[in-house]
Amino acid sequence: MPIATEIPLTVSNSYLPSRYDLALELSPTRKNYSGVVNIDLENNSRCNSDNQDDSFCIVLHTVELISLGVELILDSCSYKLKTKIDRSIQSTSYYSEEVKLSDLSRSDSTIRLRIRFLGVMHEILTFKDLTTGVFKTHYTDPVSGRAILQLVSSHSQPHFARSIFPCLDELYCKVPIGLSLTVASNYKCISNMPIENVELLDVGDRKLVHFRDTPKISLPVFSFAFGDFDYLEDTIKLISNQKFILRVYTQVGASQRAQYALALVKKYLPLIEQKFKLAYPLPKLDIVALPFLSDGGVEDWSMIQIISSQILLPDWQCDPQQLAEIKKNMRLVIVHEMIHMYLGNYTTFDSYDHTWLNEGFATFMANTLITENDDPDLWFDQINTDLVNVQEQERFDTAKPIYVSNVSTASISDTFTRRSYEKGIYVLRMLAGILELSADKDHLFDTFFRIVGEFINHNRYGVIKPIDLWNYIKSHPLNRFKYDVPVIMNSWIRTAGYPVLSITSQDVEGIKKTVVEQHRFLFDADLNDIEDIPYQIPLIVKSVDGELSRQMITDRRLVIDSKKPLFFYNADYCVLGTVRYSLDHYKQMAENLDKLDRIEQCQLFIDISSLLGSVYQDSDVLLGFVEILTKIRKVHDLDVTALNTALTLLSNMGLAIGGVSYFKDQKMCNKLKAFLDQIATSFALQLQWDELDTISSKEVTLRSSLLSLEYSNSTLQGIAKRLVKKLLHGPKKSVPKGLLTTVFSLVQQGASLKEYKEIYKLVKAPGLVGNNVIQTVTDYEVQTAAISSLGFVSSEELRKKTLDFVTTNMDTTMVELALIGFRVQPDSYRQLWCWFKLQSTVMHDKYTRNVKGSFGMFFVNVVQLVFECCLYDEETLAKDMKRFVVTKKLDVLEECLAKAEDRYKDIKFLNSQNEKLMQIL
Incomplete structure (x- = not known):
């Protein structure tokens, strides 16, 4: 047959x-x-x-x-x-x-x-061996010290x-x-x-x-295991089982390290039941910790297998911050796998083409449960990190739709891409968010999970397609706003990228109305080269009084006629999109920043950051950003993360505009420096710089961003000198690890020879200050911070010392970090270029012998940095540098120049609004 x-x-x-x-x-x-x-x-x-x-x-x-x-x-x-x-x-x-x-x-x-x-x-x-079918391994008996214990699993x-x-x-x-x-x-x-x-x-x-x-x-999801196991056991009360048995199996002698994992299972399994409002379908749940497992974690039904390093606490001492990160990861892994027991196992998708949804849903729900019960900042943090990364990936014309048919099933990791999985999480968050009656401030999404629980119960032990779920949600009574869920989800799943929404006020039939226009957001590609298919966008808009309205965008443009003044589009970051406003809208937002929640404040600056340098940048975006900054009077009027995002963006903008204007327009350069000085001084004086062991990691990051804003600022340099003094002489645990690089760099900016030598000494003897750093710090981290500061010196003599240091240590890993400080000082570019020309022949000879090694990376990084610096001085250094490249006729130099010119093109575009910018600085 x-x-x-x-x-x-x-x-x-x-x-x-x-x-x-x-x-x-x-x-x-x-x-x-x-x-x-x-x-x-x-x-x-x-x-x-x-x-x-x-x-x-x-x-x-x-x-x-x-x-x-x-x-x-x-x-x-x-x-x-x-x-x-x-x-x-x-x-x-x-x-x-x-x-x-x-x-x-x-x-x-x-x-x-x-x-x-x-x-x-x-x-x-070894970890390279694939765990497929039935597999076995042996390990050392902790009592006898002999490798006589056995584990077999499937x-x-x-x-x-x-x-x-x-x-x-x-x-x-x-x-x-x-x-x-x-x-x-x-x-x-x-x-x-x-x-x-x-x-x-x-x-x-x-x-x-x-x-x-x-x-x-x-x-x-069928499996079995046997062998030399220890286990911890507990019982809990579930909806249909008053003595439900939980166990975590480990290698012999490791069971006590599983106490936290068992506690997580005990805590979260009832919470998953409550979220779905659906009894757990099997009579027990085991977690099996294995020394080897190719996929890291496998959601075998009620016998979840996870590699030991992911669910057992370390058997060594680690600082509280490191332990907190380990526990955070364990929560995500274990809760994720338990959610698969319902959607994935109880109800199963009919094809591995839908693995992105199976995995994305488990992570989305795990994030929600953990936000609700253990880490209230989890969704907030992920939106400001993971979602930003997703958007960066999706802004290229190489981005693919979430859904791909006929995926490879050689291994589970081949059935979906990391990009589709991560984007899928936020598409699910959008769907869950629009089903709530009001803005989901706590990100609980109870309506969505209740509907999904009913869907799973309706299809228990069955096989389903995603469209079955979308249709079920569409017809459910809790879809109170009658969203056409299959159409919305099909748009986001089968269309690559994500949209940029332009918000403008226009006269429509003699009446001033708000117009929303959407396009696919491509950083620098031509929309004429791709299909610019409109997305189905369930937009939620916030008015000045905090009320929300819903707008369904199904075409290129939407005209909104609202009796209330609307001022923030895409409330709660519900839709995966970047919003560009007119200057009037930005001014309105500047007056009403307190009306935005913390996610929306961060979104505002993330959107501006995404737009600057892209084809969607215009003067309104740049000027709007400055308008908003000038309205921030107090540091803590804004969420810490939002302000950190704003300061980072301002620092990058200052570097890009200040570098060009230094050679072209000294008046603009001086006005920009004065603006940066004013903000840096104002904010720095509002913060406390003593007893830094009591502040959160986000407050440390804020201080680092502020100190990096203007290295020549005397107030910031004074703060940095006091902190370096504490670092060098005590007291113990007085300077956060996250401030090392910035305080070293600030001190070096105005350093005397003595101060330069004090920090340079830490390159050779980083252990001298370890006890005075808050959090555990390695010698390598101190050394890296010290090296990174060496190029920030402002005197020609000390710059020569730094360049000599690089020359004599070219074979040292990451020594090129010593040149970073030159990048922020346009008056150093000529000295840097002369040094490079003098050393280029020797460096290239070493490069040809180690193209793919550490020196190859060193050479490319140095060339890239030097070329980028030279391009700012278009009349002198840029011409000399380009003649040099033509004369040398080396592929690596030509490739680095092409990359540098590509980046400089974006910087010049950012500088195209300098005349208007100077008027408001």
């Missing part, structure tokens, strides 16, 4: 498994294991074969399995079957000429296929069940599984379901372990 590889076996087989009874006999001392699987068969209604005279044949997935005997049991008779292996589609055909399909259709008894087989147990020795996702036993390894085929294991009697055994009973064999040396039958289960 020929099977086309593109046709799923669930379609092409006349009969399909309705149940598996699997018995395995395994020992980690052997390379192979033996097994028997009894497969109950039922007629396949999806198969189009109507010829009952055809001989019986069923095709199952098999990899590295050897059939020892196959029989078909029909009406109490047994028929031996022949086999034919097709390795090209990882399958085996089991067939018989004497049994016809008509014989099976007439039978009233259970039709059963029995296969005896041998399987391979893969040995895992990994079925995405298509590795076929290397465990003959089966139909497709998502569509969800059937119950009965499992029994014959193993050494001292081993602990785990599977998806609890142990039913245990029989001792061979005078107690081995045991036969029977597990309770699973409900209908998808084979990719």
Whole structure:
């Protein structure tokens, strides 16, 4: 019976498994294991074969399995079957000429296929070894110190069940599984379901372990494990089980490190039930920590397997901040995997083309639960970091839609891209946000999760498509605003990139109205070169009095006629989009910053940052940013993260505009410096700079951004000198690690030879100040901060010392950091260029011998920095530098020049509004 590889076996087989009874006999001392699987068969209604005279044949997935005997049991008779292996589609055909399909259709008894087989147990020795099918590893006994302890487990996702036993390894085929294991009697055994009973064999040396039958289960989440395990156990009350058993299994001697993981499971499983309003479907939940696991974590149903480093607390001392980060990661991993027990396992997507949704939903819900119960800043922090990264990736014309068909299933990581998964999280957040009656200030999204819980219950043990979920939400009574969810989601899933929304006031039929126009946001590509398809945008707009209105944008432009003054578009960052306002709108926002919540304040500056330097920059954006800055009187009138974003943007803008205007327009350069000085001094005097051990990491970041605003500012230099004095002489734990680079650089800007030498000394002896740094700091971190400060010196003599330092230490990793300070001082560019020309031949010779090594990176970084500096001086240095490149005729120099010119083009574009900018500075 020929099977086309593109046709799923669930379609092409006349009969399909309705149940598996699997018995395995395994020992980690052997390379192979033996097994028997009894497969109950039922007629396949999806198969189009109507010829009952055809001989019986069923095709199952098999990899590295050897059939020892196959029989078909029909009406109490047994028929031996022949086999034919097709390795090209990882399958085996089991067939018989004497049994016809008509014989099976007439039978009233259970039709059963029995296969005896041998399987391979893969040995895992390193992290590079793939954990597929059944795999084993050994580890050291903590008592004897000998590597005599054994672990065996299985990994079925995405298509590795076929290397465990003959089966139909497709998502569509969800059937119950009965499992029994014959193993050494001292081993602990785990599977998806609890142990039913245990029989001792061979005078107690081995045991036969029977597990309770699973409900209908998808084979990719079927699993078992046995071996030398320890475990921690607890019980909790769930909706339908007052003594629900939880366990975390570990290697022997490591169970105490699992206490936090067990506490997380105990805390969050009831919370997941409550969020879905749906009882947990299985009678127990185990977490298994494995020393090796290729995917890091696998959501096997009620037997979640995770690599040990992700769920066990470290067995070494670490500082509180490091421990907090470890626990934060553990929360995300464990809660993410538990959510899969519902959407993914209880209800299963029909194709790996939808893995982005399976994974994105689990992370989205985990973020929400953790924000609600442990870390109220989690969503806020991720919006200001992860979402910013997503947008940066999506602004290139190489971006692809979230949905991609016919994905590779060589491993689960091949079934989706990181980009589609991360973008998908925020598309789901948009969908969840628009279903709430009001702005979801606490980001709980209860309406969305309640609907999804009902959907899962409606499709329990079933297989679904994303469109089924979108249609269910559309028709649900809790979709109170009647959003056409399938249309909205199809737009965002199948259209690449994301939109930029331009907000302007225009006369429409003699009446002044707000017009919203959308385009795909491409940083510098031509929209004529791509399909600029309008997105379906469920926009939420905030008025000055805090009320929200909903606007559904379905075309290129939307005209809004509102009786209330609307001033902030895309409230709560609901839609993944960048908003560009007119200058009047920015001025209105400057007067009403206190009406924006902390996410919206950050969004305002992130949007401006995205627009500056892009094809969507205009004078309104640049001038609007300055208008807003001038209205900020007090540091803490704004959220700390929002102000940090604004100061970082201002610093970068000052560097770009100040560098160009230094050579072209000294008046503009002086006005900009005065503006930066004014803001830096005003904000610095409002902050306390003593007892810095009591401030949060966000406050440290704010101070670092402020200190980096203007290195020649005398107020900032005074603060930095006091902090460096504390760093060098005590008291202990007095200067945050996050301020080292900035305070060193500020001191160097006006440093004497003595001060220069004090910081230079830390390059050679960084351990001298370790005790005086808040948080644990490595010698490398202190050394890096010291090196990075060396180029900030302002005297020609000290700059020469720094350049000599680089010359004599070219082979030292990251020594090019010593040149960073030259970048912020246009008066140093000529000295930097003369040094580079003098050293270029020697550097290039070393580069040719180590192109892909550390020196290759050093050379490219130095060339890039020097060329960028030279381009600012268009009349002198830029011309000299370009002649130099032409004369040398070296590919690496030409490539670096092209990159430098590309960046400088954006900087010049930013400077195109200098005349208007100077008027308001």
